[in-house]
Amino acid sequence: MSQTVDRALSILPLLAEGPADLGQVADRLGVHKSTALRLLRTLHEHGLVYRQSDQRYRLGARLIALAQEAMENLDIREIAHPHLVRLNEQCGHTVHLAVYEEDEVLYIDKVESRYPVRMYSRIGKPVAITVAAVAKLLLADLPEAERRSRADKLDYPLYTARSTPNAPAFLKELERVREQGWATDLGGHEESINCVAAPIRGADGRVVAAMSVSAPNVVVTADELLTLLPLVRRTADTISGEYSGKTPVKEVTP
Amino acid sequence: MSQTVDRALSILPLLAEGPADLGQVADRLGVHKSTALRLLRTLHEHGLVYRQSDQRYRLGARLIALAQEAMENLDIREIAHPHLVRLNEQCGHTVHLAVYEEDEVLYIDKVESRYPVRMYSRIGKPVAITVAAVAKLLLADLPEAERRSRADKLDYPLYTARSTPNAPAFLKELERVREQGWATDLGGHEESINCVAAPIRGADGRVVAAMSVSAPNVVVTADELLTLLPLVRRTADTISGEYSGKTPVKEVTP
DNA sequence: CTGATGGGTTGCATTCTCTGCAACGCTCGT
DNA sequence: ACGAGCGTTGCAGAGAATGCAACCCATCAG
Numbered sequence: 001m002s003q004t005v006d007r008a009l010s011i012l013p014l015l016a017e018g019p020a021d022l023g024q025v026a027d028r029l030g031v032h033k034s035t036a037l038r039l040l041r042t043l044h045e046h047g048l049v050y051r052q053s054d055q056r057y058r059l060g061a062r063l064i065a066l067a068q069e070a071m072e073n074l075d076i077r078e079i080a081h082p083h084l085v086r087l088n089e090q091c092g093h094t095v096h097l098a099v100y101e102e103d104e105v106l107y108i109d110k111v112e113s114r115y116p117v118r119m120y121s122r123i124g125k126p127v128a129i130t131v132a133a134v135a136k137l138l139l140a141d142l143p144e145a146e147r148r149s150r151a152d153k154l155d156y157p158l159y160t161a162r163s164t165p166n167a168p169a170f171l172k173e174l175e176r177v178r179e180q181g182w183a184t185d186l187g188g189h190e191e192s193i194n195c196v197a198a199p200i201r202g203a204d205g206r207v208v209a210a211m212s213v214s215a216p217n218v219v220v221t222a223d224e225l226l227t228l229l230p231l232v233r234r235t236a237d238t239i240s241g242e243y244s245g246k247t248p249v250k251e252v253t254p
Numbered sequence: 255m256s257q258t259v260d261r262a263l264s265i266l267p268l269l270a271e272g273p274a275d276l277g278q279v280a281d282r283l284g285v286h287k288s289t290a291l292r293l294l295r296t297l298h299e300h301g302l303v304y305r306q307s308d309q310r311y312r313l314g315a316r317l318i319a320l321a322q323e324a325m326e327n328l329d330i331r332e333i334a335h336p337h338l339v340r341l342n343e344q345c346g347h348t349v350h351l352a353v354y355e356e357d358e359v360l361y362i363d364k365v366e367s368r369y370p371v372r373m374y375s376r377i378g379k380p381v382a383i384t385v386a387a388v389a390k391l392l393l394a395d396l397p398e399a400e401r402r403s404r405a406d407k408l409d410y411p412l413y414t415a416r417s418t419p420n421a422p423a424f425l426k427e428l429e430r431v432r433e434q435g436w437a438t439d440l441g442g443h444e445e446s447i448n449c450v451a452a453p454i455r456g457a458d459g460r461v462v463a464a465m466s467v468s469a470p471n472v473v474v475t476a477d478e479l480l481t482l483l484p485l486v487r488r489t490a491d492t493i494s495g496e497y498s499g500k501t502p503v504k505e506v507t508p
Numbered sequence: 509c510t511g512a513t514g515g516g517t518t519g520c521a522t523t524c525t526c527t528g529c530a531a532c533g534c535t536c537g538t
Numbered sequence: 539a540c541g542a543g544c545g546t547t548g549c550a551g552a553g554a555a556t557g558c559a560a561c562c563c564a565t566c567a568g
Contacts, residue, residue: 009300016323059324061355067321068378069270070313101315124322
């Protein structure tokens with residue numbers, strides 16, 4: 001809608017790939033160097049972009065701080081956190097909390113496994129949307145039409161032999177997840193890692209977040225992990241209750 | 255430099271305080287509602303801003319993901335992380351890694367204490383710059399003039415009775431820290447929490463980051479914590495060595 | 509030492525984008 | 539049913555952003 005701002009903001013994902021100098025930025029934006037310079041300067045003033053000693057630009061610290069604040073006023077996170085910790089204390093595995101927003105599913109909280117062998121993941125990292133158990137729950141709750149159109153637009157990378165291969169398979173899986181009210185990812189992302197997940201719902205019954213317990217095969221088998229399902233669901237329901245009682249800020253679907 | 259972008263970016267910190275509706279944003283920017291709307295739309299397209307069901311705007315998930323990427327290509331972090339973990343395994347306390355950038359000091363990595371009583375902090379959160387041990391190290395390394403001018407511009411909140419009270423005291427402390435090559439914070443931020451910190455240096459000897467070990471009084475006394483100093487310094491030196499050997503990307507001082 | 513190259517930076521005239529306005533539409537609540 | 543409050547849109551004018559060209563200042567080669 002606003003060309004100048006649009007260009008300026010396009011610089012951010014570009015720099016997220018790694019530092020770049022003025023020329024590179026100008027080229028990739030398709031604008032004159034002087035224009036790029038002024039945009040970068042403005043971003044710099046706001047601390048979103050930082051200049052290294054070699055004159056190249058990279059993303060700035062302010063961005064990290066902003067993101068931090070962004071997460072801190074997500075109500076779900078505040079409410080869910082203690083419950084995630086408790087669940088972790090009970091089962092010892094990695095616990096994740098994720099939300100769906102604008103075509104992305106991302107982790108907004110995490111409690112680390114207490115076993116020495118842990119899965120890799122990071123808060124803020126977008127999730128493998130076609131295979132992650134939490135992603136299935138979040139997408140399964142979208143209205144039919146929406147779900148279908150999203151599914152068609154996605155890529156289906158074959159992380160492993162058990163990854164969701166294509167849109168029809170994904171939609172079928174979503175249907176199943178929708179009916180049973182929980183989801184799993186059995187080696188669909190990393191061969192040796194399994195997850196079980198349950199939805200967190202707002203006052204209107206819509207899924208606002210999803211939580212999961214993940215563990216590698218070497219620690220527990222998929223079957224053993226599944227025995228935790230009731231506990232996970234109970235925790236999710238408790239959070240749902242607390243959440244809908246308190247601040248029913250549901251998110252609009254785009 | 256660029257008015258439009260400037261205005262658009264000013265929206266972000268504003269929304270960081272909490273969700274706001276169009277009118278509020280327009281007011282605080284001092285522009286017409288239609289202008290604010292168009293700016294917000296552009297931010298929205300880039301996922302930096304999100305619209306809740308109640309029509310209010312808040313910071314978007316893309317921002318969190320961007321910040322994540324920003325952190326992931328901070329080389330120091332990559333290099334330091336395993337060492338921080340090892341240190342944590344040795345002493346059990348909370349370990350932090352912080353950098354200085356554009357008038358802010360912020361944590362870019364953290365390994366949680368293994369004791370039940372933990373201090374509160376979060377990656378990405380700006381640090382109490384006048385009292386934190388890591389902040390002292392990072393500021394102490396600035397050139398004299400720079401240090402003085404920064405010190406004058408700062409606020410000196412009295413978190414506790416032992417907080418740094420004013421600029422002269424701060425400068426004196428920085429001088430001391432500079433000479434001894436390490437720093438402490440003994441109850442200057444939270445009455446019952448102490449820290450010891452050591453600098454991480456690049457190939458040119460400039461301080462590029464600082465790391466600290468923090469623990470509450472109830473776990474170890476300040477004296478006991480100080481016995482960890484050699485270990486902390488050794489760890490920092492190891493990281494320094496590895497860092498300057500590899501990618502000596504030092505940061506320009508603004 | 510000199511000249512050339514390549515990057516960043518600045519001043520300026522032109523143009524195009526953004527702005528504010530006013531009218532419209534919509535959803536509440538009365 | 540009606541009005542108030544908010545978000546939204548079309549438009550014309552104003553002002554801001556753009557690209558150009560010249561400039562600066564390193565670095566490097568001859």
